[in-house]
Amino acid sequence: MCMIMLLRQTCGVSMAEKYAVGVDFGGTKILAGVVNLDNGRLVSSGKKKTRQVQEHDDVIKRLNDVIDEALIDAAIRPNQLAGIGIGAAGQVDRKKGVLVYAANIGVSDVPLAQPISNRYKVPCYLGNDVEVATLGELKFGAGRRCDSFVCIFVGTGIGSGIVSGGTPWRGHTGSAGEIGHIVIDPHGRLCGCGALGCLEAYASRTAIAKHIVNELKRGTDSFIRDKIDLQKGILRSKALAEAVQMQDELVVHCIKEAAEFMGMGLATVMNFYNPQRIILGGGLIQEVDLYFQQVVKVAKRQALKVPTKKIEIVKAELGDYSGVVGAAMLVRQQ
Numbered sequence: 018m019c020m021i022m023l024l025r026q027t028c029g030v031s032m033a034e035k036y037a038v039g040v041d042f043g044g045t046k047i048l049a050g051v052v053n054l055d056n057g058r059l060v061s062s063g064k065k066k067t068r069q070v071q072e073h074d075d076v077i078k079r080l081n082d083v084i085d086e087a088l089i090d091a092a093i094r095p096n097q098l099a100g101i102g103i104g105a106a107g108q109v110d111r112k113k114g115v116l117v118y119a120a121n122i123g124v125s126d127v128p129l130a131q132p133i134s135n136r137y138k139v140p141c142y143l144g145n146d147v148e149v150a151t152l153g154e155l156k157f158g159a160g161r162r163c164d165s166f167v168c169i170f171v172g173t174g175i176g177s178g179i180v181s182g183g184t185p186w187r188g189h190t191g192s193a194g195e196i197g198h199i200v201i202d203p204h205g206r207l208c209g210c211g212a213l214g215c216l217e218a219y220a221s222r223t224a225i226a227k228h229i230v231n232e233l234k235r236g237t238d239s240f241i242r243d244k245i246d247l248q249k250g251i252l253r254s255k256a257l258a259e260a261v262q263m264q265d266e267l268v269v270h271c272i273k274e275a276a277e278f279m280g281m282g283l284a285t286v287m288n289f290y291n292p293q294r295i296i297l298g299g300g301l302i303q304e305v306d307l308y309f310q311q312v313v314k315v316a317k318r319q320a321l322k323v324p325t326k327k328i329e330i331v332k333a334e335l336g337d338y339s340g341v342v343g344a345a346m347l348v349r350q351q
């Protein structure tokens with residue numbers, strides 16, 4: 018919130034500027050903001066929790082509520098917008114503006130762009146959440162002035178966006194960057210995608226939470242016991258950070274182990290793609306510095322000498338708002 022306050026003080030709303038609403042539609046929350054398209058600054062924001070297994074109308078209504086909140090907060094009317102961009106956590110049909118399948122949200126085949134465009138009477142564009150967060154970092158964050166980079170976001174799952182020659186690379190059928198599903202153990206843990214041994218099942222926050230729950234059930238003592246939902250295995254990054262601060266043995270061990278796997282994933286990216294920069298974002302990276310530091314150490318130890326020599330591994334600069342800013346930039350991309 019501090020960032021928003023600061024930005025509000027430094028950028029008043031002038032009609033000469035172009036604004037768009039960016040919406041980050043994730044598995045746990047919906048974030049929206051009015052964004053100045055010329056400088057990527059956030060003028061206002063709105064937030065709501067994502068409900069699981071929703072009706073299509075309910076999904077649209079919740080998105081409308083968050084967009085309304087951001088518009089009211091910025092004192093901007095829809096007819097002053099250049100458009101609305103949405104980044105959704107799932108597979109999307111960009112042309113039709115349809116959210117095809119979103120495992121973490123619990124819906125499929127939801128037409129999003131058209132009903133929102135009809136309501137606000139401005140163009141509405143849809144992209145994948147990781148893709149738009151990468152776009153945000155490319156235009157206004159840690160990816161500025163960088164031709165080749167990979168943005169990796171670690172949270173509930175692990176996703177990445179690839180930038181090549183200064184533009185996003187989506188792959189032949191639009192699904193490039195699924196680093197969470199590179200296989201690190203063919204006989205390993207079951208992943209949400211149905212395959213065995215995917216990186217995501219070892220290095221995400223969900224994987225850390227599962228590991229911790231198993232240990233707690235075996236009776237291991239830990240500060241985190243009161244902060245975790247033992248049934249659902251839900252654990253916030255902030256709670257992990259607090260436990261690390263208190264030098265909680267179990268949590269430190271589980272985080273280091275997950276980071277070891279993530280470092281291997283990064284080394285694979287470095288060897289294969291030889292990017293100039295790797296940008297790491299998402300709750301776990303932002304909140305838990307031990308995880309970030311360990312990932313960097315392992316990646317540099319593990320990757321080949323030549324790609325390691327000049328690699329820059331940095332944190333995302335737009336924090337929670339790379340998705341919102343990037344989604345707004347979809348309006349300019351068209």
Ligand SMILES: [Zn+2]
Binds near residue numbers: 209210211
């Ligand atoms: Zn998988």
